[in-house]
Every structure is written in C-alpha cells, then in structure tokens.
Amino acid sequence: MSMFLNLDRMEGGTRCQESCAKQETSWSHRSSAAKSVQSKNCSSSCTRADSCILSRIPMALQILAYVVTILSILCVSAPAHSQSLSLSLFRIASTRFIISRSAMTLSQNGTGTGSGQLSAIEEAKKSAAIACAKKHIPSSGCRLGVGSGSTVKHLVDYLAENYANGSINNLVCVATSYQTKRWLFEANLPMSDLDLTPELDVCIDGADEVDKEFNLIKGGGGCLAREKIVQTAAKKFYVIADYTKQSAFLGEKYKYVPIEVLPFAAEPLLRWLPAREGGSAELRMAARKCGPVITDNNNYIIDWHFDKTTQHNWKETQMRLNNTPGVVDCGLFVGVTDGVFFAYPDGSVQELHAPTPPKKFLP
Numbered sequence: 001m002s003m004f005l006n007l008d009r010m011e012g013g014t015r016c017q018e019s020c021a022k023q024e025t026s027w028s029h030r031s032s033a034a035k036s037v038q039s040k041n042c043s044s045s046c047t048r049a050d051s052c053i054l055s056r057i058p059m060a061l062q063i064l065a066y067v068v069t070i071l072s073i074l075c076v077s078a079p080a081h082s083q084s085l086s087l088s089l090f091r092i093a094s095t096r097f098i099i100s101r102s103a104m105t106l107s108q109n110g111t112g113t114g115s116g117q118l119s120a121i122e123e124a125k126k127s128a129a130i131a132c133a134k135k136h137i138p139s140s141g142c143r144l145g146v147g148s149g150s151t152v153k154h155l156v157d158y159l160a161e162n163y164a165n166g167s168i169n170n171l172v173c174v175a176t177s178y179q180t181k182r183w184l185f186e187a188n189l190p191m192s193d194l195d196l197t198p199e200l201d202v203c204i205d206g207a208d209e210v211d212k213e214f215n216l217i218k219g220g221g222g223c224l225a226r227e228k229i230v231q232t233a234a235k236k237f238y239v240i241a242d243y244t245k246q247s248a249f250l251g252e253k254y255k256y257v258p259i260e261v262l263p264f265a266a267e268p269l270l271r272w273l274p275a276r277e278g279g280s281a282e283l284r285m286a287a288r289k290c291g292p293v294i295t296d297n298n299n300y301i302i303d304w305h306f307d308k309t310t311q312h313n314w315k316e317t318q319m320r321l322n323n324t325p326g327v328v329d330c331g332l333f334v335g336v337t338d339g340v341f342f343a344y345p346d347g348s349v350q351e352l353h354a355p356t357p358p359k360k361f362l363p
C-alpha cells in the first residue's frame with residue numbers, strides 16, 4: 001500500500017523526475033552544490049505547480065475570503081464586482097483546503113493504519129531497520145547498498161535523520177531499485193551507482209521469507225536482479241525483517257519464487273519451468289496498468305509457485321534456474337546472508353548470524 005502511495009506522490013512530480021534523471025550520471029558523492037541543484041529542481045517535490053502557489057496563501061487571507069463571501073451573500077445589495085471578487089477568493093481558499101486535506105490523508109495512510117499510527121508489522125519493520133543500521137553503519141559512514149521494499153523505507157528514514165543531524169558522515173548509498181533511488185534522493189542522501197562505486201562495504205535489504213538456514217526468497221517488489229547484484233558487490237549483507245518473514249523452511253509462509261526473465265523468453269519459460277521444476281508458473285501482471293509488470297531492467301517477472309510437498313535443495317534449484325536460457329536472475333538468495341535482524345510485536349529485535357560466513361567474490 002505504502003509503495004503505491006509513494007509512487008503516486010512521484011507521479012505528480014513529472015518535471016522533478018526529469019531533472020532528477022538528468023542528474024543521475026553525476027550522482028556520486030553529491031556535493032552541497034549538487035544538493036542545492038536538487039532543492040531548486042525538486043522544490044517540485046512540491047508536485048503540482050498550483051499546490052505550490054496555493055500553499056503560499058496565508059491562512060489569514062483564507063479566513064478573510066470566507067468572511068467576505070458570507071457577508072456578500074448576506075448583503076444582497078452588495079455591488080456585483082465585490083461579490084465576484086469574494087467568490088474567487090472563496091474558490092481559492094476552498095481548493096487549498098481540499099488539497100491540504102488530501103495531502104494529510106495520503107501521509108497518514110502511508111504509515112499503515114490510516115490513523116497516523118504505525119501498525120504492529122510496520123513498527124517491527126522499523127525496529128529491525130534501526131537495529132541493523134545502528135549496529136552495521138558506522139558513524140564515520142560507509143559505502144552502503146540500499147535494498148528495496150517497505151522495510152527498507154524505514155532504513156532510509158533513519159539514514160535521512162542521522163545524516164542530516166551529523167550522526168552519520170561520509171555515507172555513499174547505492175540503490176537497488178528506482179523506488180529506493182527516489183527515496184534516497186528525496187531524503188537528500190548522497191548517492192552513487194555501481195559504475196562509480198563498484199565495491200560496497202555493506203548492503204541492507206528486506207526479504208519476503210527467511211528460513212532457518214538463511215535461505216531467502218526475495219523479489220516480491222520485483223527488484224530481485226538489482227538487489228542480487230548490489231548484494232554481491234557488498235562485503236557484508238544483512239537482512240531486516242518483521243516476524244512474519246521468519247520460517248522453518250521456504251514455502252512455509254511465502255508461496256512462490258519470483259524470477260526475472262527476458263520478455264522474449266517469457267512464453268517458453270512459462271512451460272519449461274513447471275515441466276522441469278514442478279509446481280506452476282505465472283506471469284506477474286501489473287496492478288494499475290494493463291499487461292505484465294515491467295522491471296527496472298525492462299524485463300518480466302515470472303512467479304514460480306513451487307511444490308511445497310517435496311524437499312528442495314535451494315542451492316541447486318537456484319543454479320538450475322539461473323542457468324536456464326532467458327532467466328536473468330531468480331529471487332532465491334542462498335548462502336549469501338551474513339546476518340538477519342528479526343523484529344517482533346513486543347518491540348524486541350533478534351540478530352541472527354550465519355553459522356558459517358558466506359563466501360564473497362571480493363575479500
């Protein structure tokens with residue numbers, strides 16, 4: 001839900017997105033000069049021009065407009081021009097009132113309960129994100145891979161606050177998705193990409209399910225390919241999750257493995273995957289657009305609903321899936337997690353470490 005709300009917020013700022021996209025190539029260690037460019041262009045984070053103008057109308061003027069309007073209506077003999085002036089003022093004031101009410105509703109709903117309170121699960125996501133950040137992001141900063149999804153949004157909020165108040169310095173963030181990039185940008189956090197910063201110190205990401213051997217299913221948000229690339233580029237990989245993601249075995253709670261595929265191969269893969277791996281496969285369809293979900297890499301997602309009655313060797317399954325023509329990557333993350341932060345409804349957070357440290361490409 002919150003993902004949709006945030007996208008809605010972005011859709012309003014088309015001009016802002018364009019200027020952001022133009023800056024993308026120079027988003028490395030963003031200087032204060034770059035930041036001022038950002039705040040200039042993205043004062044259109046105030047998404048619609050009319051809401052910017054209206055927000056500058058002082059409250060006193062609005063009240064005056066209401067009063068004048070009521071008086072003119074009461075006073076039928078008032079000259080026509082004063083009636084029409086007061087009606088215009090009334091319209092402006094009412095529009096502003098409606099806009100500010102809708103903005104309030106949007107921001108409240110974004111927190112998960114519609115009442116401005118975080119739901120128990122959102123609270124847990126936030127606790128996991130903060131605990132992990134406190135432990136693994138040093139105040140002297142680091143090169144940080146930033147995952148995707150609603151749990152990661154709490155991490156971004158934490159980083160925004162602590163970077164702004166100087167508790168964390170020299171941070172460089174590499175996003176795993178378009179949405180995360182937007183969040184980092186709006187939070188004024190310094191960003192880079194893998195071209196400029198190919199080696200990262202830490203990557204922190206959410207997950208859809210984590211089993212007791214630290215095998216993960218990821219890709220509920222369709223960002224799995226970039227998430228795996230950024231995770232692989234990092235020396236350490238930590239998962240942040242609420243208690244609903246903790247399972248004894250994969251499939252206990254989450255029902256499928258997302259697989260990013262080339263559109264050209266989608267139809268045959270929908271047949272090949274169940275024929276070889278069992279279960280069933282479906283093309284993920286978009287919720288608010290006709291047709292399939294298109295990933296940040298312009299690919300499709302196939303959700304493979306695996307057979308829960310048989311035991312799977314996830315390492316081998318991952319290798320087979322990734323060796324299939326047309327598969328870009330799959331949402332199985334096997335043997336790569338250094339630690340998981342699970343947060344529970346009572347507010348406690350448990351940090352679990354991998355029994356044997358995962359092997360990394362780089363030391």
Ligand SMILES: O=C(CO)[C@H](O)[C@H](O)COP(=O)(O)O
Pocket residue numbers: 147148149150151152205206207208217218219220221222223224227
């Ligand atoms: O893999 C992901 C996106 O591709 C997310 O990390 C995963 O779906 C968890 O998301 P959330 O924190 O919203 O539950």
